[in-house]
Amino acid sequence: MSITRRIALATGLAVSLMGTTALAQDNVRIALVAKSLGNGFFEAAARGAEEAAEELGNVEIIYTGPTSTTAEGQIEVINSLIAQRVDAIAISANDPDAVVPALKKAMQRGITVISWDSGVAPEGREMHLAPSSDALIGQTIIKLAADQLPEGGKVAVLSATSTSTNQNTWIAEMEKVMGDYPNIELVATVYGDDLADKSYRETQGLLQSYPDLDAIIAPTSVGIVAAAQAVQDAGKVGEVNVTGLGLPSEMAGAIESGASKSFAIWNPVDLGYATAMLAYNLATDEAEAEPGAEIGMGRMGTATLDENGQAAMSEPFTYDASNIEEFKSVF
Amino acid sequence: MSIAEGTRARHVPDRLQSRSGRILRSWEVLLGGIAIAIFIVNSLASPYFLDPWNLSDATFNFTEKAMIAFAMALLIIAGEIDLSVAGIIALASTAMGWAAQYEAGAAGLICIGLGVGVICGAFNGVLVTRLGLPSIVVTIGTMSLFRGISYIVLGDQAFNGYPSDFAFFGRGYVFWVISFELVLFCTFAAIYGVILHATNFGRQIYAIGNNPTAATFAGIHVARVKMILFLLTGVMSGIAAICLTARLGSTRPSIAFAWELEVVTMVVLGGVSILGGAGSILGVVIAALIMGMVTFGLGLLNVPGIVMSIFIGALLIGVIALPRLIRLSRTGRVA
Numbered sequence: 001m002s003i004t005r006r007i008a009l010a011t012g013l014a015v016s017l018m019g020t021t022a023l024a025q026d027n028v029r030i031a032l033v034a035k036s037l038g039n040g041f042f043e044a045a046a047r048g049a050e051e052a053a054e055e056l057g058n059v060e061i062i063y064t065g066p067t068s069t070t071a072e073g074q075i076e077v078i079n080s081l082i083a084q085r086v087d088a089i090a091i092s093a094n095d096p097d098a099v100v101p102a103l104k105k106a107m108q109r110g111i112t113v114i115s116w117d118s119g120v121a122p123e124g125r126e127m128h129l130a131p132s133s134d135a136l137i138g139q140t141i142i143k144l145a146a147d148q149l150p151e152g153g154k155v156a157v158l159s160a161t162s163t164s165t166n167q168n169t170w171i172a173e174m175e176k177v178m179g180d181y182p183n184i185e186l187v188a189t190v191y192g193d194d195l196a197d198k199s200y201r202e203t204q205g206l207l208q209s210y211p212d213l214d215a216i217i218a219p220t221s222v223g224i225v226a227a228a229q230a231v232q233d234a235g236k237v238g239e240v241n242v243t244g245l246g247l248p249s250e251m252a253g254a255i256e257s258g259a260s261k262s263f264a265i266w267n268p269v270d271l272g273y274a275t276a277m278l279a280y281n282l283a284t285d286e287a288e289a290e291p292g293a294e295i296g297m298g299r300m301g302t303a304t305l306d307e308n309g310q311a312a313m314s315e316p317f318t319y320d321a322s323n324i325e326e327f328k329s330v331f
Numbered sequence: 332m333s334i335a336e337g338t339r340a341r342h343v344p345d346r347l348q349s350r351s352g353r354i355l356r357s358w359e360v361l362l363g364g365i366a367i368a369i370f371i372v373n374s375l376a377s378p379y380f381l382d383p384w385n386l387s388d389a390t391f392n393f394t395e396k397a398m399i400a401f402a403m404a405l406l407i408i409a410g411e412i413d414l415s416v417a418g419i420i421a422l423a424s425t426a427m428g429w430a431a432q433y434e435a436g437a438a439g440l441i442c443i444g445l446g447v448g449v450i451c452g453a454f455n456g457v458l459v460t461r462l463g464l465p466s467i468v469v470t471i472g473t474m475s476l477f478r479g480i481s482y483i484v485l486g487d488q489a490f491n492g493y494p495s496d497f498a499f500f501g502r503g504y505v506f507w508v509i510s511f512e513l514v515l516f517c518t519f520a521a522i523y524g525v526i527l528h529a530t531n532f533g534r535q536i537y538a539i540g541n542n543p544t545a546a547t548f549a550g551i552h553v554a555r556v557k558m559i560l561f562l563l564t565g566v567m568s569g570i571a572a573i574c575l576t577a578r579l580g581s582t583r584p585s586i587a588f589a590w591e592l593e594v595v596t597m598v599v600l601g602g603v604s605i606l607g608g609a610g611s612i613l614g615v616v617i618a619a620l621i622m623g624m625v626t627f628g629l630g631l632l633n634v635p636g637i638v639m640s641i642f643i644g645a646l647l648i649g650v651i652a653l654p655r656l657i658r659l660s661r662t663g664r665v666a
Contacts (some may be wrong), residue, residue, distance in 0.1 A: 028451030037635050067636035070588050071579050077390055083385035084377070097578035101502055210601045 027060040027131035030279045031081045031271065034065030040249075041268045041331040042092070045117070048272030052298060056280055062086060077104040081124030082109060087281035091182065092117035102122030113281040116275040119310070124280060126214050126289035127305055129275055131266030133312035134166075137219070137245070138173025140264050142181060142316045144243040145215040148261050152183020156206050157246075158227050160220040161193040167276060170219045187213070192223045192234035199226035218249075224263060224271040228254035248327035250317050257323045267317035268331060272314050274300040358602040358654065362617040365650065369621060373628035376533075380631060387508035391578065393511040393597075393623035395571040396590055397615070398425040400597040401523040401602040402567040403614045406560045407598055408527070410607030413455060413561065416568045417590035418477030423447035423572035428490025428582035437497040444573040445566060451477060452565015460554040461563065474591065481584040491581040500576025512574050515643045519567075524612040532556070540607030596620055600647050621646075 004062060030051045035041035046063040053059040062081070066073025071094050078118055082105060089106055093099050093115055101125040103113045119128040132140075145155050157174075159167045171189065178186065180296045187210055192199025199222060205231065206213060216231070220222035224246040231240045232254070242260045254260040274297040280288040287295040289309060303311035319327060373380045380386075399416050406413055426447045427440045435443070451473070458469045502509040527533040535556050538546040547553050576582055603610030603617035622643065629639045 037637060062633050064543060064633050064635065067640060068585070068588050070585050071583065072587065073636070075579070076626065076638075078384075079388040079391070081626060083379045083382065083627075084389060084631055084633075085379065094585075095489060095579070095581050095583055097489070097581040098583075100580075101498075101580065127629065240405065331666075 002161070013039055015023040020168070027058050028056075028280055028283055029060045029062060030089070030090060030276055030283065031064060032087045032275065033077055033081070033089060034063070035092050035094050036069045036073075036088065037065045037067060039331075040327075040329070042127060044268035044330045045092075045272030045275070048269035048274075049276035051269070052273045052280070054278035055162045055298060056277075058290075059276070059280055061276060066094075070095045071095035075102045077133050078106060082111065085109070086111060088112040088114070088283040090114050090118060090275045090279045092114055092159055093120045094118070094125075096121045096195065112279060114275070114279055114282065114289070116271060117261055122308055124145040125309070127278070127295075127303075127309045127311060129271070129278055129303060130312050131271050134169045135176075136312060136315040137170045137175055137264075138175075139177050140318075141161045141170065141217050141244055142174045142177060143215050144262055144264060145241065146181045146184050148241050151185065152181075152185075154185050154187045154210060154212060155215040156187050156210065156213055157193050158191040158199060158206070158216055158218040158220075159189060160223065162191050164182045164220075165196070167219050174217075184208050192218075192220070194220055194222045194227060196222060197224045199223040200230045203227040203230035204234065206238065207231070207236060213240055215241045215243060217247075219243065220244070221246045221250065221265075224260070225254065228257075228259040232259045234255050234314050245316065247331060248324055249329070249331060251319070252324050252328040255319070255321055262318050262320035264316035264318050266313070267327075269304045270300055270314060270317065271300065278303060334418075339348065341626075353427070359611065359613050359617060360426060361653065362600075362621065362650070366621050366624070369624050370621050371557030372623060373631070376628065377631040379586065380443050380558050380628060383644065384509045385627075386520040387510060388511075389623055389627035390510060390513050390516075392626050394510075394516040395574050396594050396622075397516055397579075397619035398574075399567045399571050399590075399594045400601070400615050400619060401519050401566070401612060402560070402564040404598045404601065404610055404612060405523065405527060405536055405602050405619065406466075406564050407595075407605060408540045408607055408610045409536045410543065411557055412589045412595070413452075413466065413564045414470040415451065415455060415473040416479055416564060416594055417567035417569075417587045418474040419448055419451040419565060420572040420575060421481040421584055422451060422477040423569050424576045424582040424586050425484050425490065425584070427572070427576055431490060431493050431497075435514045437500075440493070440497055440576075441500075441573055445569045445577070448563060448565040448572065449569070450565070452562040452570070453558075455565065456558040460558050464601050475526050478584065479609060481582075481586075483581070485584045489581050489583045491663020493577065493580055498580060499577070501576065503581075505633050515570075515574070516528060516576055520612060522617050524578075527612050532559075536560070537574060537608060540604075540609070542608075551626050574594065574600065594621070596643065596647055600650060 013281055019145040032046055037219050051063045053061045066077055089111055096119055100121050100123060103120060107113050114127050115131040117127045135267050157171055186242055190202040190206060193204045218227045223244060224244045228242040231237060231242055236260045245264050245265055246263045251260060251263055278295055281295050282289055291305055291307045293305045296302050300313060379620050423444045426443050430440060430443050455470055455473055459466045477500050505511055505514050532628060535551045537558055538551055543553050575587060597618045598615055601604055601615035626639055
């Protein structure tokens with residue numbers, strides 16, 4: 001069944017490639033599947049995908065997803081996309097394993113399947129596009145602090161829990177590149193356990209223990225908000241800069257007050273754009289998803305796949321006073 | 332009016348008044364008509380609808396929910412309700428996932444799924460029949476209780492690594508495009524149809540729903556019947572949990588979230604009176620088909636899920652209101 005379909009598809013593709021008119025008429029239909037609809041992050045990603053579609057010309061973006069973030073809801077969506085014979089499915093999965101059988105079925109029927117943002121187990125997709133990589137995040141958070149300290153200075157890290165895998169990896173990656181910033185001294189790492197009140201108290205402790213502290217790096221969206229609040233309440237705005245990873249909607253106040261000069265997180269518009277570009281290139285057989293492959297992402301450069309078929313889009317996007325207004329309503 | 336009553340004279344109605352019996356008869360006809368209309372509209376609206384494999388995939392949209400809806404229909408006809416069914420699925424699935432970590436086989440997992448269903452059903456049943464608490468209150472409580480346990484056990488984690496032969500119950504095909512779940516759905520439809528419409532037990536359910544006091548005086552063990560119905564609903568939720576877990580191959584505490592509302596919608600759309608005492612399994616079967624076709628048909632047109640919910644809601648109100656509106660306009664004309 002699937003073999004005959006593949007042959008039919010291959011011949012169909014060959015025929016459409018032969019005549020340029022046929023190609024122009026045949027839109028490449030790329031489905032962008034969100035974890036759930038009505039979420040600003042995914043709406044922004046869909047806008048990015050539309051931007052890619054406009055750039056490519058013959059692409060139709062189908063932005064869809066379930067109403068609640070459940071795996072069974074996404075499977076219903078996938079089934080209806082398979083039935084429509086879309087050319088590509090790009091999914092941010094609610095469950096990396098549960099959607100695998102449905103996505104396998106999609107691939108058997110000749111549909112290009114990739115995951116983005118929140119990945120799918122390797123057997124259920126051709127490749128995964130992560131918004132960033134651990135190394136890039138580690139490099140970005142120290143650069144954010146260092147950029148505001150041309151003369152050098154003392155920085156402290158406010159992390160989540162001491163056992164948080166993500167934060168520990170990012171801090172380790174950050175320490176690897178500390179040599180590039182000889183004037184920056186890392187004086188302490190404290191843990192706010194991703195609780196607003198504990199993060200706030202830990203920040204107060206830092207401000208008291210290190211009166212000459214210049215920056216606090218909080219690679220956690222809970223910690224960064226609490227730290228900015230603590231700095232503001234201590235009247236240290238302008239003396240201590242809070243930076244790290246945060247959400248624009250939650251950080252808009254801190255940027256406005258000056259407690260935070262800048263912070264970073266992935267840009268969903270870029271992510272949607274890059275995802276659509278990758279899906280297009282794979283669906284039109286311009287590229288093959290195999291370890292080491294370099295696949296174009298339009299204005300976002302190229303994605304290089306590792307041995308697990310994963311790629312990182314870029315370093316996190318920096319948000320500051322110049323763009324916070326635009327993004328604070330997005331996510 | 333008199334002609335219609337004449338032809339129904341020897342029909343023993345499932346309701347006390349023959350007028351209701353007549354509406355009941357026309358209800359399935361009305362639903363069937365709507366189902367056919369939706370089928371035709373879907374076929375015209377999307378070129379992908381009439382494809383055996385696509386239709387087969389679409390059956391998964393309703394089979395598991397409908398299995399619970401059969402038991403729920405009996406419960407609602409008897410004047411009770413169970414809103415904890417999705418919670419039972421979450422708890423049963425979590426228990427199965429936990430057992431799968433200790434290398435439990437497919438048979439063991441099924442026993443656990445059914446066992447959790449029975450225990451949860453019994454818990455609801457005891458609270459309602461022994462303590463005399465209203466079922467809607469009890470099951471709103473147990474809805475959070477059962478799912479809450481799953482959240483405590485799993486947090487943001489997931490259980491997976493189910494044995495490969497277990498997957499058959501959710502992904503297996505018996506013959507060509509006929510999935511195991513579809514066969515199960517048809518089998519249960521037949522079983523519940525017989526129980527409700529052709530056994531003493533079924534008659535007792537209607538009697539209790541119409542007037543529990545009169546039923547008690549007629550010698551019906553009201554509490555026992557209700558207890559059995561809660562157990563049945565629990566077991567069916569356990570079976571749905573087995574199918575869904577096998578289909579997903581993974582358990583998260585959000586599994587089957589908000590399914591209780593879809594199940595109740597299916598039952599009410601199927602013509603079961605939410606006040607109890609009336610309804611049929613055929614109606615529930617057609618309602619399941621309608622809901623499955625509507626969600627799949629709108630999915631093919633890439634209508635966002637929230638619009639789908641609005642459509643289902645409107646359909647429910649429309650279908651419920653239609654017979655009343657017709658009756659109103661008739662009586663209006665007579666008067």
